Amino acid sequence: MPDxxxxxxxxxxxxxxxxxxxxxxxxxxxxxGYLISSFFYxxxxxxxxxxxxxxxWVPIYRELVFxxxxxxxxxxxxxxxLVTAVLSNIPVIGPILxxxxxxxxxxxxxxxxxxxxxxWPLVLLYIIPGIGGLIxxxxxxxxxxxxxxxxxxxxxxxxxxxxxxxxxxxxxxPDGGPAPAAGYGAPGAGYVPxxxxxxxxxxxxxxxxxxxxxxxxxxxxxxxxRP
Numbered sequence: 081m082p083d084x085x086x087x088x089x090x091x092x093x094x095x096x097x098x099x100x101x102x103x104x105x106x107x108x109x110x111x112x113g114y115l116i117s118s119f120f121y122x123x124x125x126x127x128x129x130x131x132x133x134x135x136x137w138v139p140i141y142r143e144l145v146f147x148x149x150x151x152x153x154x155x156x157x158x159x160x161x162l163v164t165a166v167l168s169n170i171p172v173i174g175p176i177l178x179x180x181x182x183x184x185x186x187x188x189x190x191x192x193x194x195x196x197x198x199x200w201p202l203v204l205l206y207i208i209p210g211i212g213g214l215i216x217x218x219x220x221x222x223x224x225x226x227x228x229x230x231x232x233x234x235x236x237x238x239x240x241x242x243x244x245x246x247x248x249x250x251x252x253x254p255d256g257g258p259a260p261a262a263g264y265g266a267p268g269a270g271y272v273p274x275x276x277x278x279x280x281x282x283x284x285x286x287x288x289x290x291x292x293x294x295x296x297x298x299x300x301x302x303x304x305x306r307p
Contacts, residue, residue, distance in 0.1 A: 113214065114139070116214065116218075117213075117214055117217055118136050118137045118142070119136075119221075120214070120217035120218055120220070120221040121136035121137075121142050121146065121217065121221075122136035122137070123221035123222070124136075124146070124149070124192065124196075124217070124220055124221050125145065125149075127196065127223075127226070127227045128149050128192075128195075128227050128229075128251060129227065129251045130145060130149070130249065130250050130251070131249035131250070132249050135249075135250075140158070140161060143157055143161070143185065144157055144158060145247075145250055146185075146188055146192065147184070147188045147243070148243050148245065148247065148250055148253065149188070149191075149192050149195075149250075149253060150187065150188025150189065150190070150191035150192045151188075151191045151234045151236075151237070151242065151243055151253050151255040152184065152187055152188045152191070152234075152236075152241060152242075152243055153240070153241055153242060153243045153244070153245065154243065154245060154247075155245075156184065156240070156241050157181075157184050157185075157188070160180045160181045160183070160184035161181045161184075163177055163180045163181070164177065164178055164179075164180050164181040164182075182206055182213070185206065185213060186203050186206045187236075187241075189202075189203050189206070189213075189216055189220075190203045191231070191234055192220060193216075193220060194231040194232070195227055195228050195229055195231055195253075196220055196223045196225050196227065196228075197223065197225035197228070198219070198220065198223065198225075202216055202219060203216070229251070229253050229254055230254060233255055234255050237255045242255060243255070
């Protein structure tokens with residue numbers, strides 16, 4: 081009697097052999113990605129004044145710190161990771177929810193990039209699957225621009241996305257824009273005349289005209305000589 085399952089068993093065996101063959105390569109690439117990204121995070125954290133280099137080497141936690149530097153609530157970032165991990169397998173909407181964490185990282189990256197003098201188009205690197213975010217981190221990590229937290233306010237500064245947490249060792253980011261320039265001062269007092277009444281005439285001025293007495297129109301006395 082022929083065995084109809086021989087072909088299926090051979091296919092499963094070939095798949096398992098291929099999987100175990102590439103598994104070491106996958107693990108090596110994952111480890112390399114972790115080490116490189118952690119080093120990039122560490123450089124960015126140093127620029128921002130974050131205390132403790134170890135923060136950059138703890139997965140997930142480093143992304144929460146990164147979110148705070150990008151004016152995004154770390155709890156929103158954590159929720160985005162949970163949504164991606166738990167709900168990405170739901171049919172139809174799962175593939176869409178799988179991008180929630182990437183969108184959150186891109187939002188924080190945009191704000192961090194502004195503080196490092198980078199333009200927003202660099203965030204489009206996140207569209208590249210797998211390595212896009214890593215490329216962005218590398219560009220930001222080796223930027224020569226100093227960290228400047230006084231940038232334009234974030235669009236979500238009045239929503240639940242705004243970071244209101246305070247974590248020890250992580251500088252609080254002023255999500256309100258640079259301080260406005262001082263306006264015009266109040267006008268000074270008007271002209272005050274000097275003490276003593278009428279002000280004196282400036283040097284070199286003509287003296288004021290004196291009052292002249294008009295000639296008398298009285299007729300001369302009788303017998304008086306006429307002029």
